[in-house]
Amino acid sequence: MTMRAVVCGTRFGQVYLEAFRHPDNPVQLAGILSGGSDRSRACARHYDVPHYTSPDDIPDDVDIACVVIRGGLLGGQGADLALRLMVRGLHVLQEHPLHQDELAACLRQARRSGVVYHLNSFYVHVEPVRRFLAAVAELTRSQPIRYIDAACGFQLAYSLLDVLGQALGGVRPWAFADLPDAAQAYRATQLDVPFRSLDGVLGGVPVTLRVQNQMDPGDPDNYAHLMHRVTVGTEAGNLTLVSTHGPTVWAARPDFPRTVGETDAAPHFDAPASSGEEHLDLPSARVLGPAEAPGFRHVFGSVWSAGVARALGELVAAIEAGGGAAGRGQYHLTLCELWQDITARLGPPELLRADPPRFVLGDGLAAMARAAE
Structure with a gap:
């Protein structure tokens, strides 16, 4: 039976939404969960799915939640939402990054709830x-x-x-x-x-x-x-x-x-x-x-959405295998520790106001390179 999923968040979540149109995606889009913005309502109309504003509104026949909302380090509530959804019995694919403590809490809740939780670093897919x-x-x-x-x-x-x-x-x-x-x-x-x-x-x-x-x-x-x-x-x-x-x-x-x-x-x-x-x-x-x-x-319309479809495929395979991928969770806990070590050494990013880039057409560069031969 085909599994059904909701996408939580519609900023970067639009990439996830587009992934459900990919032929290799094994999951059916069942709805959008958001804070109720006009953009999210427009996305729900575009993809012809229900729009929910509370995790409690998600129907019981939904199996998976894609949480595409920033974690606490970036000022979001993504980890808290993932925890609530797993308490309800949903498997979760969560977009990175998370603080190591947030990830540890999500992995513990997944074990308690008997669900599969994957942190998605996205680009490896x-x-x-x-x-x-x-x-x-x-x-x-x-x-x-x-x-x-x-x-x-x-x-x-x-x-x-x-x-x-x-x-x-x-x-x-x-x-x-x-x-x-x-x-x-x-x-x-x-x-x-x-x-x-x-x-x-x-x-x-x-x-x-x-x-x-x-x-x-x-x-x-x-x-x-x-x-x-x-x-x-x-x-x-x-x-x-x-x-x-x-x-x-x-x-x-x-x-x-x-x-x-x-x-x-x-x-x-x-x-x-x-x-x-x-x-x-x-x-x-x-x-x-x-x-x-x-x-x-x-890239935005096809390459990235194909990567999400692949990540969803891995999640479904883990669900069908009964979970038990403790090594994957430990690996990402280690990555979080490493990432926090490196970012602490780098210090906070320098804040600046950048101008939009002046794009250069590759054809012109190629012509100049040929002229130098």
Whole structure:
């Protein structure tokens, strides 16, 4: 029998609502729960479902609640709502992030109520990130990871840590040095310093994290210079997720031809490849999968909703298996602890008022690049 779900919240919740139109979504949309805003009522009309303003109004034939409301750290009541819904016997898929104490309370309530609770870090489910993680898994079958270089906007730090945890197979042990006060020198010259860097170890691997620790309080979800960028390095080369939505690029490690003899100091670049040097004729870098990332309209309308459909599929599979995914909950508790450690080291984001970006068309850049050939 098809399970039925309500979506709680209609800001980012609109992405979840659109996911119910995805052919791979195993769940039927049964309604919207919100505080009663005009936007939420309009969404209910658009998706032709009932609109509820209290958890007590949700019918008993609803199985799942998607809680897409901010947690306490971001000034919302998402965790409290999730607890109420689980007391009623609903399984919950909750959008990240949460404070570690909030997540622990939700996991305890899920056990008491006999329901399944999943915290959704979202981006590990979108196709370009999954493609990157699959490439990392294939690479690490023969090559241990030697280093990671990663960057994100501060709003995306938790999801970045989950991407890194998936790539590494976990995040323990970790240790990060305190943030150097290099920004003080920049402040003396009144320069804008968007990124803060932390060096440390994650999952036993050397890691550099660069976080744009800035926010426009009037529009907190916008004006990040980037979302996620990750490079996983091995002895053979490195895999880079250029941006959240791709592409993934493999770049071989530079390996210059050896000299022919002990007394021959001149490299023979034009000599035929000898045994063991066949790799010198391979591309030094190549794109894995589509060479272009999708446009943001397609991202918001299709790529993200497909990721939500996948997260819902995982929730349904756990429900049908009888729950019992204690390891998943413990993993996210660890991520919360790590995320709070890192954000404490970074300090509160710098508040600024940002102007809308002046967009540049890629076709013009490509034409200029061709002219330089």
